[in-house]
Amino acid sequence: MRKPWSDCWSVNSNFGVIVSESFSVRANLFSTVSVGSQRLTVALFTIAAFLYWVALYLYVPTLPTYVQSKTHDLALVGTVLSMYGLWQAFIRLPLGITVDWLGWRKPFIIIGLGLVGLGAWTMGTTGSVNGLTIGRAITGLAAGTWVLLVVGFTSLFPPQEAVRASAALTLCSSIARMVATSVTGLLNEVGGYSLAFFLATGVAALAILIISLIPEQRRSPKWPSVGSLGHLVTRRDVLLPALLAAVGQYADWAITFGFMPVLAEQLGGTGVTQSILVTLNLVVLSLGNLMTSSIINRVGARRLVTLSFGLLSVGIGIAALAPSLWVLFVAQACLGLSLGVGYPVLMGLSIQNVADAERTTAMGLYQSVYALGMFGGPWLSGILAAAIGIQPMFGVTAFACLALGLLGTRWLAEKRGDPVSAR
DSSP states (O other): OOOOHHHHEEEETTTTEEEESSSOOOSSTTOOSSHHHHHHHHHHHHHHHHHHHHHHHTTGGGHHHHHHTTOOOHHHHHHHHHHHHHHHHHHHHHHHHHHHHHOOOHHHHHHHHHHHHHHHHHHHHOOSHHHHHHHHHHHHHHTTHHHHHHHHHHTTSOGGGHHHHHHHHHHHHHHHHHHHHHTHHHHHHHHOHHHHHHHHHHHHHHHHHHHHTSOOOOOOOOOOOHHHHHHHHHOHHHHHHHHHHHHHHHHHHHIIIIIHHHHHHHTTOOHHHHHHHHHHHHHHHHHHHHHHHHHHHHHOHHHHHHHHHHHHHHHHHHHHHOOSTTHHHHHHHHHHHHHHHHHHHHHHHHHTTSOGGGHHHHHHHHHHHHHHHHHHHHHHHHHHHHHHOHHHHHHHHHHHHHHHHHHHHHHHHHSTTOTTSOO
16 A cells, blocks of 8 residues: 555655655665755755756846847847757756766766856846857756756655655745746846846855765766667657657747746836746746645546646637736746646656666756757747737647647557556
């Protein structure tokens, strides 16, 4: 009989940290020798992850309008924003392979945190679109660190708890992003656009200090194999969740972090309004993470993924028809709940049946694939918005995401016995 969730896990009220007293610590980066030291390791790890996301998102709500202040070409705005996803797509799989090959994670996490600060500093000090493009590309490389954070955390727990552990770490990231985006508008009013970038640099430095306190025990190196990589790429239980996540990320970065702030400004919103819109999205996303971790075993992963794509299309459709600023808040709530439900389920499914020695590579593959959606979202939507307008572009996006999402979910359900089948 399955143990109740409450018997095995406790939640740190500050960050939603999952701590297990009954699970033995497996051989990984964050191995410990006692329950007490395991708790400390998980707490430090979670604080570092929290600061990582704060540093990445302090400036995000008003970044589209900041870029637009340098150029009025919506296609160029989309290109700058797309650099974040493009360079993630390039770095994440090679990073996963390299880390599994060397058996070290901590040095790469520190380098990634350093790039978070460097990218923010570059965007805060530049006065040109080219400088913003370079800075956003650097933060895209830095976002590859999420591969290592996810695998390091989930490897603390048994494989069958991968979805729950993923949901918990996603909750931590959601709260961090919520905190960061809630103050963006106020920071802009106090010190202009640059203040948020400089604070992000400082937060990244603090995260480096925290992660440096965590001891690393080197794992046995796993030499890269073209055959094993090819096997991972062709595994449906790894690739299909990644493709579905790419659809969701396309919509999220085309709408929430792309042209929703621009539309809000056109409808009379200020920097504070833009900040609140993104924060609302992340608040509801966090609630979706909490709901997912508690109902996943009763409802089933496939049904939750289907629900997430339904909510996604509804939210974008509402934004496409919004006659006033306040309707956008309803749209953002739907979009946040959609990603809050779908993202942790798909992430957990992508590594649930993968051996520990290949998990970093598998997570690198998963995140590289969905990062293509993060690149394509602002890039393609920028081109469409320049051609047909922002709200018509939203309508096209809603239809495409619904069709692709439901089709992919149906394929997930075709093979009986898959972990995505409803239980």
